[in-house]
Amino acid sequence: MSAAFAYTLLRPEAPCPAGLKTWNGSDPAQRFAVYRNNVIVSLVDALADSFPVVQALVGEDFFRAMAAEFARGTPPRSPVLAWYGTGFADFVADFPPAAGLPYLADVARLEWLRVEAWHAADADPLPLAEMAARLADAAALPALRLTLHPSLRVLRSAHPVVSLWAAHQAEDVSAALGAVDFADAEAALVVRDGLDVDILRIEAGAAEFVDKLLRGAALGEAAQASGPFDLPATLGMLLRSGAIIEAAPARRIS
Amino acid sequence: MTSANMNRPIRGGAAAPAALPARGGVGLKPEHFRHILETQPDIGFFEVHAENYMGAGGPFHRYLERIRADYPLSIHGVGLSIGGEDPLDEDHLDRLAALLARYQPESFSEHLAWSSHGGAFFNDLLPAPWHASTLARVCAHIDRVQERLGRHMLLENPATYVEFEVSTMAESDFIAEVVKRTGCGLLLDVNNAYVSCINHHRDVRAYLRALPLAAVGEIHLAGHAREVDAAGAPLLIDSHGAPVAEAVWALYDFALSLVGPQPTLIERDNDIPEFPVLAAEAHQAEIVMARHAKLEAAA
Amino acid sequence: MNKSITAASLAIAFGTAMTLAAAPAAAQDKMADKEKCYGVAMKGKNDCKAGAGTSCAGTSKIDYQGNAWSMVPKGTCEKTASPTSPTGHGQLKEFKEKKA
Numbered sequence: 001m002s003a004a005f006a007y008t009l010l011r012p013e014a015p016c017p018a019g020l021k022t023w024n025g026s027d028p029a030q031r032f033a034v035y036r037n038n039v040i041v042s043l044v045d046a047l048a049d050s051f052p053v054v055q056a057l058v059g060e061d062f063f064r065a066m067a068a069e070f071a072r073g074t075p076p077r078s079p080v081l082a083w084y085g086t087g088f089a090d091f092v093a094d095f096p097p098a099a100g101l102p103y104l105a106d107v108a109r110l111e112w113l114r115v116e117a118w119h120a121a122d123a124d125p126l127p128l129a130e131m132a133a134r135l136a137d138a139a140a141l142p143a144l145r146l147t148l149h150p151s152l153r154v155l156r157s158a159h160p161v162v163s164l165w166a167a168h169q170a171e172d173v174s175a176a177l178g179a180v181d182f183a184d185a186e187a188a189l190v191v192r193d194g195l196d197v198d199i200l201r202i203e204a205g206a207a208e209f210v211d212k213l214l215r216g217a218a219l220g221e222a223a224q225a226s227g228p229f230d231l232p233a234t235l236g237m238l239l240r241s242g243a244i245i246e247a248a249p250a251r252r253i254s
Numbered sequence: 255m256t257s258a259n260m261n262r263p264i265r266g267g268a269a270a271p272a273a274l275p276a277r278g279g280v281g282l283k284p285e286h287f288r289h290i291l292e293t294q295p296d297i298g299f300f301e302v303h304a305e306n307y308m309g310a311g312g313p314f315h316r317y318l319e320r321i322r323a324d325y326p327l328s329i330h331g332v333g334l335s336i337g338g339e340d341p342l343d344e345d346h347l348d349r350l351a352a353l354l355a356r357y358q359p360e361s362f363s364e365h366l367a368w369s370s371h372g373g374a375f376f377n378d379l380l381p382a383p384w385h386a387s388t389l390a391r392v393c394a395h396i397d398r399v400q401e402r403l404g405r406h407m408l409l410e411n412p413a414t415y416v417e418f419e420v421s422t423m424a425e426s427d428f429i430a431e432v433v434k435r436t437g438c439g440l441l442l443d444v445n446n447a448y449v450s451c452i453n454h455h456r457d458v459r460a461y462l463r464a465l466p467l468a469a470v471g472e473i474h475l476a477g478h479a480r481e482v483d484a485a486g487a488p489l490l491i492d493s494h495g496a497p498v499a500e501a502v503w504a505l506y507d508f509a510l511s512l513v514g515p516q517p518t519l520i521e522r523d524n525d526i527p528e529f530p531v532l533a534a535e536a537h538q539a540e541i542v543m544a545r546h547a548k549l550e551a552a553a
Numbered sequence: 554m555n556k557s558i559t560a561a562s563l564a565i566a567f568g569t570a571m572t573l574a575a576a577p578a579a580a581q582d583k584m585a586d587k588e589k590c591y592g593v594a595m596k597g598k599n600d601c602k603a604g605a606g607t608s609c610a611g612t613s614k615i616d617y618q619g620n621a622w623s624m625v626p627k628g629t630c631e632k633t634a635s636p637t638s639p640t641g642h643g644q645l646k647e648f649k650e651k652k653a
Contacts, residue, residue: 001383001418002339006371009378020416023455026485031415031453034491038378046377046598059628076375079333079346080308081598101630118595119309122316128574135571138564150310168629177632195313223558231558232566236573284597305599314597332599 008032009039010072043071046081047088051111053168054092054104066095082119085112103159103182110161110199113153113190117197120151125242134247142220146213147246148238151192154207154214160184162201191241198241205229210238218250274299274326274360274472274517276543278536281521286529287317295533298540299326299360301519305333307357308349318357328361328472328519329354333375336395336409337382338368347402354403361472361517363408363441364399366392366429383418384428396436408441408471409433413449413478413492425450426464439471442513444506445498445521449478449490462509470513475506475539476521495524498535507542514550515543 004017020028047067048055055063070091076084089112092098093105126134135141155161160180165188167176187207189200202210205227212222223231238244277298282290290300300321307314334346354362367379382388399407411429423431433440442465451458477496483489498506498520510516518539520532 001420002368002371002380005380006374006376009376009380019419021419022416022483022485024483024485024487026483026487028416030484031489034415034489035378035380039376042377049596049598055628057628057630058626062624062626062628065624076377077373079335079343079369079375079377079599080305080349081377082306082309082595084598097624098626101626104630115595119312119314122311128571132571135564135567139560141560141563141567142558151312164633173629174632177629180633182633192312195316219563220558220560223563231562232569233573235566235570239570239574284595303597303599306597313595 005035009036010075012036012040012072039075040068040071043075043084044068046084047071050085050115051088051108053111053165054108056168056173057101057104057107057164058098062097066092066098069095082115085115088112103157103161103164106155106157106159106161107164109157110155110165110188110190113155113188114197114199117151117153117190117192120149120192123149123245125149125239126244126246128239131239131244131247140249142218143250144219144247145216145250146219146238146244147248148210148214149191149241149243149245151190151197152210152214152243153190154187154202154210155190156185156187156204156207158185160186162186162188162199165199166201189237191243193241193243200237200241202234202237203229206234209234272326272360274328276515276517278539278543279326279328279517279519280529280532280536281519281523282318282321283522283526284314284317285526286532287313287321289529290321291317293529294324295529297325297533297536299328299517299519301328301330301521304329304331304350304353304362307353322357327357327359328363328517329357329359331362331364332379333369333377334364334395334399335368335370335375336364336399337366337380337388337392338370338395339391340370340372342395342398343370347399351403354405361408362403362405363410363472365410365412366432367412379412381412381414381416381418384421384423384425386422389423389428389431392432393435396432396438400436400438406438408439410441410443410474411446411450411465413443413446413490415453415489415491417454424464426461430464430466433466433469438469440466440469441472441474442467442470442509442516443474443476444509445474445476445478445502446492448499448502448505449492452488452490455487458505459508462505462512467513470516473506473509473513473516473518474521475502475518475535478502493524494521497531498538503538503542506539507546510542510546511549515547518543 001019008014008017016029016032020032022028022031044064044067048063070088074087089105089108092108098104134144160182163180163184163186167173167180170176185204187202187204189202189207189210191198206229208226209222209229212225275298279299279301280297282300282302302318307318331350334342365379368382369376369378369380396407396409409432429440432438447461448458451461475498476492476494477498479491479493479495481489481491520535520539522532
């Protein structure tokens with residue numbers, strides 16, 4: 001019974017499952033539609049909550065239709081809806097009706113990182129005084145490994161994703177959007193600082209650097225292997241955001 | 255008011271946590287987090303949906319920890335799929351166990367419905383036929399839940415829109431049998447009872463009387479939406495998007511005449527108003543409860 | 554590539570960074586190009602409605618029939634000067650393809 005129900009829930013064109021009855025002999029299809037509607041509307045609403053800027057960019061009608069298409073093909077695998085939407089950005093990237101907005105998928109990627117950061121584990125930053133103590137031995141700095149906040153993520157895009165996202169937080173969205181230069185490639189750093197998720201525009205090289213730190217590289221190695229960026233400003237930003245939760249000498253693996 | 259009920263006997267033995275107070279409660283919404291912390295409203299308890307608090311950390315946990323410190327708490331699952339044909343999701347059960355260990359709620363409840371099949375989660379409370387094989391499955395699932403969580407759960411009666419030709423039992427008899435076999439309690443959703451009985455043309459008072467009322471541990475009240483079916487007959491939708499309907503208040507009054515004052519939750523999940531609007535509905539429930547408490551005392 | 558990273562340059566960088574970290578908040582935000590999510594709160598998605606959440610409730614909103622393949626984005630993207638759209642103003646041609 002559940003199989004027939006489940007099959008039909010995600011297929012608007014499929015007939016209502018057999019074996020349903022109504023007290024007055026009315027067509028059960030109209031009553032079954034309540035369930036079919038609940039499923040799609042609730043999943044689309046969950047996506048709309050996670051991807052508000054994507055929705056604003058394409059408009060509610062288009063977004064809901066696109067999200068419904070995604071939900072029918074990719075229903076959640078977990079009852080925890082906060083985690084629903086992992087593959088949405090990739091879906092948007094390959095969705096032909098949205099092909100004229102090449103930046104849309106990366107805006108979705110940025111919004112997904114924001115969702116992940118929102119729910120990531122809590123961790124206290126390393127107090128500045130303790131940080132200072134860790135820095136006392138200058139010779140050991142290149143081998144120092146930073147443990148970053150569990151919410152911290154970076155995104156590098158060929159599009160001005162941070163400016164697009166920020167424009168939708170502005171009072172005058174139209175004016176802010178008019179000022180966006182679509183030739184700009186941008187990188188974003190996403191981190192939860194207290195109860196707020198911050199989205200910061202950073203240099204591409206800084207994003208590379210942070211990405212390497214996240215993968216466990218020691219400071220010297222990470223800085224050396226990244227494109228040009230302002231190292232003091234980047235470290236300062238990480239400290240200010242409470243993103244450094246531990247700093248300890250890297251253990252040599254080889 | 256009803257403070258004597260705050261210490262009423264606990265079902266399930268010494269290890270069980272304290273029960274919810276027989277007062278009005280409100281479903282906790284993120285929109286109201288700050289208002290509640292700032293104004294400390296006089297509310298009997300709060301209820302949260304378990305699945306919203308299964309992230310590792312962040313604002314939801316921060317707020318819930320602070321609010322829980324000041325109020326009794328009910329955790330209400332919406333994703334366990336107890337009526338489903340799939341085996342219970344043990345990972346999800348682990349998450350629930352961790353959540354209950356963290357917040358030590360006075361009550362844990364789930365639905366008589368299914369929401370997952372073949373590994374996909376449909377995010378709706380879907381109906382099952384009332385017959386022997388559903389009964390066996392539901393009881394096995396509840397046994398497992400209660401064993402894993404180490405406590406009794408409350409099972410909520412569903413709001414449904416269709417019935418199944420293969421059903422062999424009345425819904426109320428089905429629920430009575432589940433309660434008898436598993437020892438679980440009943441979360442009596444008065445709005446669901448009303449919605450289902452209108453939708454299936456049943457006598458709702460007879461339905462309530464046939465439920466295992468001694469097992470009631472909590473009541474839910476909510477608003478519904480009104481539509482019509484293909485024959486033009488009323489089809490009520492459990493929308494949680496409006497104030498509690500007059501007919502449901504009347505049915506609540508009738509329910510309390512059978513079970514006495516009970517912890518009563520105002521549920522609102524669509525078109526969420528300012529907090530005081532919900533607090534007023536919770537207060538209205540307490541007025542009904544107070545009347546029944548007096549009647550009980552006089553009897 | 555930052556070929557010149559040495560223990561000494563890291564020490565100097567951290568020295569500056571620690572000073573920056575101790576600076577007043579307003580100055581910090583200016584430096585950081587920081588966009589806060591003020592007012593962009595996340596809702597609970599698992600809730601008793603067919604909304605931002607798991608439903609233990611129905612909804613009367615009927616929109617499962619929307620067909621994205623016959624639609625055109627009509628949001629703030631129209632305010633942008635998108636470099637790749639045919640008109641240069643983010644307008645999109647309608648897709649007529651049918652699924653399947």
